[in-house]
Amino acid sequence: MEFETIYKTYWDRIFRLCMGFVNDYDVAQDLAQETFIIVWQKLDTFRNESGIGTWIFRIASNNCLRQIEKEKRFPKSELPPHITEEKQYSLEPEIKFLYKCIAELPETERIIISLELEDVKQADIAKIVGLSEANIRVKIHRIKDKLTQKFTENG
Amino acid sequence: MDNNIEFKDLWRKQSISQPNIDDLQTKLKHFKKTSLRKLILTNVLLIATCFFIVFIWYYYEPQFISTKIGIVLNVAIMAIYLVVYNRLFDAYKKMDDTDSNTEYLKKLIQIKTKQKFLQSKMLSVYFIVLGIGLCLYMYEYTAMMTLFWGFFAYALIILWGGFVWLYLRPREIKKENLKIDNLIDKFQRINDQLEADL
Numbered sequence: 001m002e003f004e005t006i007y008k009t010y011w012d013r014i015f016r017l018c019m020g021f022v023n024d025y026d027v028a029q030d031l032a033q034e035t036f037i038i039v040w041q042k043l044d045t046f047r048n049e050s051g052i053g054t055w056i057f058r059i060a061s062n063n064c065l066r067q068i069e070k071e072k073r074f075p076k077s078e079l080p081p082h083i084t085e086e087k088q089y090s091l092e093p094e095i096k097f098l099y100k101c102i103a104e105l106p107e108t109e110r111i112i113i114s115l116e117l118e119d120v121k122q123a124d125i126a127k128i129v130g131l132s133e134a135n136i137r138v139k140i141h142r143i144k145d146k147l148t149q150k151f152t153e154n155g
Numbered sequence: 156m157d158n159n160i161e162f163k164d165l166w167r168k169q170s171i172s173q174p175n176i177d178d179l180q181t182k183l184k185h186f187k188k189t190s191l192r193k194l195i196l197t198n199v200l201l202i203a204t205c206f207f208i209v210f211i212w213y214y215y216e217p218q219f220i221s222t223k224i225g226i227v228l229n230v231a232i233m234a235i236y237l238v239v240y241n242r243l244f245d246a247y248k249k250m251d252d253t254d255s256n257t258e259y260l261k262k263l264i265q266i267k268t269k270q271k272f273l274q275s276k277m278l279s280v281y282f283i284v285l286g287i288g289l290c291l292y293m294y295e296y297t298a299m300m301t302l303f304w305g306f307f308a309y310a311l312i313i314l315w316g317g318f319v320w321l322y323l324r325p326r327e328i329k330k331e332n333l334k335i336d337n338l339i340d341k342f343q344r345i346n347d348q349l350e351a352d353l
Binding site for chain 2: 004007008011012015016019020029033036037038040042045046055058059061062063065066068069092094095098099106107108109111114117118119127128129130131144147
């Protein structure tokens with residue numbers, strides 16, 4: 001598959017996954033770009049064992065996990081104020097709240113629920129995360145309960 | 156209560172701006188250039204140290220074998236240090252990004268643990284060899300001094316060595332280990348999230 005096609009097809013989905021992980025527009029944008037740099041580097045090693053989607057989501061989620069290492073390197077408070085300044089995106093508060101809630105979950109749950117909301121099949125989520133399908137099903141159920149509870153509390 | 160559809164709906168409404176593919180291409184080119192530059196720089200550094208050793212050897216024509224051994228030891232340990240660090244960095248870069256999260260996390264923890272071990276061991280070996288090298292190197296020149304100044308020179312070196320060994324080395328190792336321990340802890344914690352309820 002052509003890199004350009006992959007980029008155009010998957011950018012939005014990868015961006016949302018990263019956004020669910022960090023809930024910071026600029027960081028998510030960087031993470032998504034890094035993901036595509038890795039995809040571009042590794043594209044010739046891709047063998048059709050798993051679908052291209054599963055393959056890309058694996059790269060993206062692993063890259064999100066690696067983000068933890070970078071967090072330490074650039075603590076936000078040390079950045080000049082204009083960089084951390086929150087941009088004004090005209091989003092419904094509910095959308096913001098959903099992303100905020102997801103980003104507050106434990107790291108692996110963020111990945112699992114983001115993939116679920118992206119309509120990735122549970123069997124594929126299991127392959128991306130490396131757990132059994134049954135386990136993923138249980139986890140998704142619990143995460144959704146958590147989110148529902150947060151939404152109910154928030155009114 | 157099933158809020159599935161509502162969540163999916165909200166999830167997709169996130170505003171997204173897809174950067175132009177040309178921007179990404181520029182980044183890719185830049186990325187390629189910097190990795191190549193790094194590779195060249197490492198090799199230039201290694202070759203330069205080799206030339207340096209040869210230059211000192213020929214230019215100053217040391218008479219004593221101890222001086223020669225001293226020079227070789229010092230330069231060799233610097234080169235080894237450089238190589239070990241680069242290899243560690245490579246192992247890190249060569250991690251398979253297409254593994255499942257579980258595998259990936261396990262490998263990250265493994266590499267970090269190895270890095271911790273290498274860093275503390277390597278730093279100690281580095282200081283020991285550098286110290287021995289320096290003492291051997293100095294011998295030829297102190298032998299030309301009076302006994303007093305010879306002792307004085309060695310006393311200074313030993314004092315400095317003691318300071319490095321007893322103060323700087325543990326401090327540096329502690330600092331590095333703290334950083335790595337923090338990371339290993341975090342990765343381990345995430346890994347535990349996956350293993351819970353299995």
